Amino acid sequence: MESINHPIFGKPILRGDEALVDGGVLANVPSHCLRRQGANVVLAVDVTTKLSNDFCRDPKHPGRLTAPGYLRTLLRVNDVSLRSLSGIHRSGSDYVITPDTSAHTFDDFAAGRELMxxxxxxxxxxxxEIKERLVKVYQAIDSPSR
Structure with missing residues (x-):
């Protein structure tokens, strides 16, 4: 299974009579899918909550702004869209872990170790906090009906 297939970077994957792209385009935090499948608890990780703070910054002079190119602008628009969509989809989660990824851009593939x-x-x-919430959920599930 492919782990990323974003339309910005590649062509859709053709399977049968379908053309597939990365599911994150539609639901980057798909907690609602787990709920529909009967999950009692949904724990999510959202890496889109904080935008990179270096957009338009000149790497040699961080106090200055420079005009970004087409791809950089497109990736920033993607980041903003994902952030907005993630907020909607996060609502189906019982707990959301939000690592600070603001030092990295969507296409920062070389930073894998640091991001992990x-x-x-x-x-x-x-x-x-997760353990505390899980105890409460399972106590509610195990308690007899009133």
């Missing part, structure tokens, strides 16, 4: 570290740190920080 940010995700791990955010998950570890969230564990106490």
């Amino acid at each position: 570290d940010r995700g791990r740190e955010a998950a570890e920080a969230a564990l106490p």
